[in-house]
Amino acid sequence: MPLWSRAQQQDFRSRVRGCLLGGAIGDALGAGIEFESLEKIRAVHGPQGVTGYVPAYGRLGAVTDDTQMVLFTLDGLIRAHIRRDTGSWHPPTDLHLAYLRWAATQRDWGPDERRADLGWLGREEWLYAQRAPGQACLSGLSGPDAERLGTLEAPKNPHSKGCGTVMRAAPFGLLTTWDPGLVFQLAVECSVLTHGHPTGYLSAGALAVIVQTAARGGTLEEGVHLALALLSERPAHEETTTALRAALDAVRAGEPSAERVEALGEGWVAEEALAIGVYCALVAHDIRSGLLLAVNHSGDSDSTGAICGNLLGVLHGDTALPPGLVAGLEGRAALLELADDFVLELMHGPELHGPDAAGGAAWAARYPVLG
Incomplete structure (x- = not known):
């Protein structure tokens, strides 16, 4: 791991926080x-559509399964990094275990304190709530086949390309020291x-690479072109490539509008959600306007808003996010805590769980790695 300057550490922390908070704000x-x-x-909220949080799940600023799964993705990535110390290195296994912990929040009333694997995130009672979870996510992580690790050769739900792959993929792009091809591959292996369906997992890989480009200080346009280059090397990339190119064409077509968003689809499937999120982030005059454009359409508004928010947040950092939306966001403290823990792990992992780590017991309790 290269040494990080203080300025680099502060910039990375701001981008990680921005990615998580921005995605959650768009989701909400x-x-x-x-x-x-x-x-x-427009009939209910006026000709501009929604201009801020509106009631959902009994409150303002409520997040959905999109943010829930992003949280567990980051938790799984932290544990995967910790597991390297054990000599066992297979991140998809740790992500599978993390998603199984998320699945438990969708069926249990609250955390089962008898479970030694929960860590602090799995004990957050506010996460034990169903917020319109995707059926492929639920079916892939429940029932008699739940414990089986889906692979590219034998994926779960082989015909599904729902946006549940791409709406949780942004955290893979925060692995800024990884080669972009490896980031793309990890997002793919954790989608299956x-x-x-290839379009589902390739859309996730594409988003991860776009996020990584921005997290490294590049532009979203550079990230999209890198994603297109990596997609071109993959079988069955055509739907994802076509959707991304349509987003770029829409940017050049004229003034942003809800009608241009709707021409890209509704966002229920992965490539449409990706295209809408990317388009709205590319044309955003500012973060608020980009997020509002991303949600005011007929379709999967929370997922497209989350993707756009991930992109704008990682591009600009947490301090650029609209303060009123940050203040009213459900789960803000947990999002920030997890973001900061991720940064700690990536920058100071050996100091946290190496053989001479002073805080090893506390870190192991937060992120238990069993087996």
Whole structure:
């Protein structure tokens, strides 16, 4: 691991925080209108559509399964890095275990204190709530086949390309010291844990690479072109490539509008959610306007808002996010705590769990690695 300067550490921390908070804000902005048509959104909320949080799940600023799964993705990545000390290195296994812990939040009333693997995130009671989880995510992580690790050769739900792959993929892009091809591959291998259609898992890989480019200080446009180059090397990339190119074409077509968003699809499937999120991030005059564009359409508003928020957050950092939206966001403390733990692990892992680590017991309790 290269040495990080203080400025690099501060910049990386801000981008990680921004990615998580921005995604959650976009998710929460779309949560209350997820299943509404653009016509109804405008009829209820005015010609501009929603301009801030609207009630969802009994409160303002509520997040959905999108943010829940992003949290568990980051938790799994931290544990995968810790597991390197044991001589066992297979991140998809740790991500599979993390998603199984998420699945428990969708069926249990609260954390089972008898479980030694939960860590601090699995004991967050507010996460034990169903927020319209995707069926492929649920079916891939429950039932008699739940414990089986989906692989590219034998994926779970081989015909599913729902957006449940791409809406949880941004954290893979925060692995900034990895080669982009490896980041793409890891996102793919962790997508087939629940979704096996090539368009689903390739869309996840594409988003991860775009996020990584921004996290390294590049532009979103550079990230999109790198993603297209990596996609071109993969079988069955055509749907994902076409969707990304459509997003770029829409940027050049004129002034941003909800109608241009709707021409890219509704976002229920992975490539459409990716295209909408990327388009809205590329044309955003500022973070708020980009997020509102990403949610005010007929379709999966929370997922497209989350993807756009991931991109704008990692591009600009947490301090650029609209303060009123940050303040009203459900789970903000947990999001920030997990983001900071991820940064600690990537920058100071050996000091936290190496043979001479003073805080090893505390870190092991937060992120237990069993077996």
